[in-house]
Amino acid sequence: MIDTVAFGSAVAMLAGSLDAWLWVVPGLLIGLVFGALPGISVSMAMALVLPATLYMEFLPAIIFLTSVYTGAGFGGSIPAVLINIPGTSSAVATTFDGYPMARAGKHNEALGAALFASCIGVLISYMILLVLVQPLAEVVLRIGPYEMAAIGIWGMVLLGSIGGSSVSKGMFAAGLGILFGTVGMNTAGYMRGDMGIPWLLDGIPTIPAMVGLLAASQLFALVNAKFIVEAEGDRGISLRRILAGGAMVLKNPVTLLRGTAIGVFVGAVPGIGSSIANLLSYGETRRTSADAETFGTGNVKGVIAAESANSSSEGGSMATMLALGIPGGGATAILLAAFAMHNVIGGPRFMEQSRDVVYAIILSNFAQAAVLVVVGTIFVYGASTIVRLPLRYLIPSVLVVSTMGAFAMEGSIAGPITLYVFAVLGWLLSRYGFPVAAVVVGLLLGRLIETEMLRAWQLAGGDLWRVLDYPWALGILGLMVLSLALSLRRDLAKRRALRAAASPG
Amino acid sequence: MTATGTPMLRRRALLAAGTGLALAAPAAHAQAYPDRPLTILVPFATGGYNDRLARAMAPFVQKHIGQPVTVMNRPGGGTVLGNTFFLQQPDDGYMVMVHSAGPYIPVSILTRNARYKADDFWMINLPSRDLTLMACATGKPTQSVDEVVASLKRDPRSLSVGLQPASADLINFALFCQAHGIDRSAVRVVTYDGGGPARNAVAGGHVDVGLVGGEGFLPIKDRIRPLLMFTDAKDSEYPDTPILTDHARAAGFEPQFVEGSQRGFVTSKRFVDAQPERYRILLQAIERATKDPECVTTLGGQQLATTWYGPEASNRAYLATAALMERYADLLRSR
Numbered sequence: 001m002i003d004t005v006a007f008g009s010a011v012a013m014l015a016g017s018l019d020a021w022l023w024v025v026p027g028l029l030i031g032l033v034f035g036a037l038p039g040i041s042v043s044m045a046m047a048l049v050l051p052a053t054l055y056m057e058f059l060p061a062i063i064f065l066t067s068v069y070t071g072a073g074f075g076g077s078i079p080a081v082l083i084n085i086p087g088t089s090s091a092v093a094t095t096f097d098g099y100p101m102a103r104a105g106k107h108n109e110a111l112g113a114a115l116f117a118s119c120i121g122v123l124i125s126y127m128i129l130l131v132l133v134q135p136l137a138e139v140v141l142r143i144g145p146y147e148m149a150a151i152g153i154w155g156m157v158l159l160g161s162i163g164g165s166s167v168s169k170g171m172f173a174a175g176l177g178i179l180f181g182t183v184g185m186n187t188a189g190y191m192r193g194d195m196g197i198p199w200l201l202d203g204i205p206t207i208p209a210m211v212g213l214l215a216a217s218q219l220f221a222l223v224n225a226k227f228i229v230e231a232e233g234d235r236g237i238s239l240r241r242i243l244a245g246g247a248m249v250l251k252n253p254v255t256l257l258r259g260t261a262i263g264v265f266v267g268a269v270p271g272i273g274s275s276i277a278n279l280l281s282y283g284e285t286r287r288t289s290a291d292a293e294t295f296g297t298g299n300v301k302g303v304i305a306a307e308s309a310n311s312s313s314e315g316g317s318m319a320t321m322l323a324l325g326i327p328g329g330g331a332t333a334i335l336l337a338a339f340a341m342h343n344v345i346g347g348p349r350f351m352e353q354s355r356d357v358v359y360a361i362i363l364s365n366f367a368q369a370a371v372l373v374v375v376g377t378i379f380v381y382g383a384s385t386i387v388r389l390p391l392r393y394l395i396p397s398v399l400v401v402s403t404m405g406a407f408a409m410e411g412s413i414a415g416p417i418t419l420y421v422f423a424v425l426g427w428l429l430s431r432y433g434f435p436v437a438a439v440v441v442g443l444l445l446g447r448l449i450e451t452e453m454l455r456a457w458q459l460a461g462g463d464l465w466r467v468l469d470y471p472w473a474l475g476i477l478g479l480m481v482l483s484l485a486l487s488l489r490r491d492l493a494k495r496r497a498l499r500a501a502a503s504p505g
Numbered sequence: 506m507t508a509t510g511t512p513m514l515r516r517r518a519l520l521a522a523g524t525g526l527a528l529a530a531p532a533a534h535a536q537a538y539p540d541r542p543l544t545i546l547v548p549f550a551t552g553g554y555n556d557r558l559a560r561a562m563a564p565f566v567q568k569h570i571g572q573p574v575t576v577m578n579r580p581g582g583g584t585v586l587g588n589t590f591f592l593q594q595p596d597d598g599y600m601v602m603v604h605s606a607g608p609y610i611p612v613s614i615l616t617r618n619a620r621y622k623a624d625d626f627w628m629i630n631l632p633s634r635d636l637t638l639m640a641c642a643t644g645k646p647t648q649s650v651d652e653v654v655a656s657l658k659r660d661p662r663s664l665s666v667g668l669q670p671a672s673a674d675l676i677n678f679a680l681f682c683q684a685h686g687i688d689r690s691a692v693r694v695v696t697y698d699g700g701g702p703a704r705n706a707v708a709g710g711h712v713d714v715g716l717v718g719g720e721g722f723l724p725i726k727d728r729i730r731p732l733l734m735f736t737d738a739k740d741s742e743y744p745d746t747p748i749l750t751d752h753a754r755a756a757g758f759e760p761q762f763v764e765g766s767q768r769g770f771v772t773s774k775r776f777v778d779a780q781p782e783r784y785r786i787l788l789q790a791i792e793r794a795t796k797d798p799e800c801v802t803t804l805g806g807q808q809l810a811t812t813w814y815g816p817e818a819s820n821r822a823y824l825a826t827a828a829l830m831e832r833y834a835d836l837l838r839s840r
């Protein structure tokens with residue numbers, strides 16, 4: 001599968017070009033900073049540096065941009081862990097366990113685990129890309145509405161009632177999220193719930209809404225606290241403990257590999273990407289873990305699952321971009337634009353004619369993953385100092401930065417308004433014990449499920465039995481039912497055992 | 506292959522900066538406009554055709570107008586947000602749009618209740634004209650447009666058709682069905698909210714046939730079988746693909762179609778009326794940039810159009826599309 005001649009010339013190309021290496025560290029740092037700022041997405045960070053690449057050679061330009069991509073992919077998890085605000089929409093699941101870990105004084109470990117899971121995720125996904133770029137792209141292109149709807153439903157079932165005190169409250173919150181997700185124009189061109197406001201034509205701005213919900217629900221809960229980490233002794237920043245977090249990743253290889261696999265395949269599907277992949281991976285890990293009840297309270301496996309999936313999505317979406325010339329999301333669309341600026345047209349012909357360049361890009365990403373370990377550790381070391389900041393300074397600063405991020409994201413006051421409306425809603429929901437995370441999951445997955453189910457219905461022409469023509473979708477749903485039945489049986493057995501232990505005699 | 510074009514590009518940028526300075530100095534004495542940077546507003550996200558066109562043109566417009574030119578994206582609401590924002594700006598000529606004006610502006614008025622009118626906008630030049638292409642995946646059994654017609658005539662539910670709602674492609678499909686006596690309401694139409702997703706669905710074989718703008722198909726040309734182009738003249742990119750006028754003649758009906766995206770530089774009618782002198786300067790700079798031989802080579806290499814039609818022809822084409830859209834408005838609304 002690997003063309004050795006092209007591989008050799010790719011190595012020579014990288015070895016002979018100092019330029020190509022010069023841009024890795026700046027790229028990663030830019031990505032880390034922008035990824036860590038709430039409201040600046042991966043694709044925005046890349047769009048900001050795109051003009052600079054016009055004046056570079058082709059290979060350094062692409063390496064610079066993919067470095068920003070890799071850096072931003074991890075950068076989003078830093079505020080997710082430290083202040084419960086995902087820096088990008090792909091770090092939502094990282095907040096579920098990362099933030100509880102930080103509050104328990106394990107911020108070093110959480111960030112270390114996130115960093116190592118990200119780096120290894122990127123590494124593995126590019127290895128898969130190196131060997132399987134063509135077949136991977138073919139598989140991904142075949143994933144149609146039926147399969148996507150099945151994947152979305154699976155995610156919803158896994159995460160629908162996440163973090164709730166009761167199932168009914170969880171389902172209410174998830175339903176609310178799904179309804180929010182349907183605001184705006186649907187894929188068939190019908191307007192719903194826009195209340196005549198032009199800003200809602202494309203739906204509720206997801207990132208400001210998400211930041212508002214998650215930040216407010218937590219920040220208001222911190223009113224009586226003086227620091228994010230209560231115990232003074234735990235507020236330290238320790239390289240040893242960051243590395244210990246990294247070691248936890250290696251101790252959970254199954255979680256890591258599952259996350260990576262989900263990231264590579266789901267993240268590669270055009271239009272789906274890492275924001276869905278990290279939720280699915282988290283949900284699957286929680287379902288299969290023996291200690292499922294500790295998820296959401298600071299289980300490091302949750303962080304590993306989320307981060308390995310969102311960073312390995314990068315390799316997946318690169319596959320469709322390189323092999324088919326199809327951008328899977330904003331980030332790869334910008335890479336394609338950078339290709340075009342250098343008069344290179346991505347796609348099958350590019351793969352055939354410039355295999356060496358493709359290999360050079362992939363190889364350089366191996367190096368980026370390795371360099372990210374070092375650069376990321378230093379960055380995390382610096383960023384962690386915010387746990388030492390008294391909350392009376394931190395909370396207002398976070399609100400200001402989030403507001404600016406929301407403004408930058410939407411380019412208008414619609415962003416900050418969304419942020420505040422959802423902040424109030426988030427506070428109300430958490431005040432009355434509704435799980436805010438479920439609203440966010442509904443918001444992210446609801447739109448996907450609705451769009452794909454609508455297309456499935458259109459494809460079938462309203463004929464329910466057409467679903468039988470799509471064995472893969474049926475397979476996914478079948479697996480889902482089977483796995484749910486198994487976990488139900490396990491839960492029942494556990495409950496019976498508990499009851500037996502509790503009752504005397 | 507990595508180095509092609511780049512060193513040249515760098516030199517060109519330096520050159521551009523140099524001439525820019527040289528031009529700016531005398532201009533500052535002659536008149537005030539432009540005495541600060543200009544912005545090109547793109548009402549779409551980064552990476553699409555308009556964005557690429559704007560970013561590729563920016564250095565050349567800069568060279569000929571003597572002020573820095575930056576690109577700003579304001580996507581959303583099928584360009585309603587960008588259009589509204591643009592019309593809210595002062596009429597001082599410091600902002601100009603690169604837009605798929607036809608059909609996006611008329612369609613947004615007809616289907617999204619936008620508050621502006623089609624003639625609030627003024628076309629400077631629309632070099633890129635896209636056409637609706639009917640295509641299927643190479644793996645599909647359908648070999649020709651006649652097979653599509655026969656199949657849909659026999660049973661309108663026999664093929665699924667992917668397209669964007671409220672698009673020129675939908676109008677073309679409706680006219681096509683009408684001409685062939687196919688019951689469109691029975692056809693399994695699958696809707697996609699963007700040209701990219703619709704093309705992926707065609708290339709991935711999710712739908713049997715798709716109708717999308719042909720230009721976007723070029724990067725994945727090898728994966729699709731073009732069946733019919735909705736145009737009256739052969740396209741250089743798809744020389745072997747049948748065109749609608751020939752198809753209609755063979756089938757014995759009057760060929761009717763609307764053009765796909767008409768993209769290029771757009772400003773507001775208000776600015777043209779209020780500031781004729783500034784408009785003249787802006788127009789001249791864009792015309793010179795478009796005709797700049799360096800610009801033609803650079804943009805040609807990126808598959809971007811640089812034809813100069815001028816405001817008169819561009820406005821005529823745009824308004825004709827707007828009128829056609831209005832005529833078929835009920836097709837757009839009834840789904």
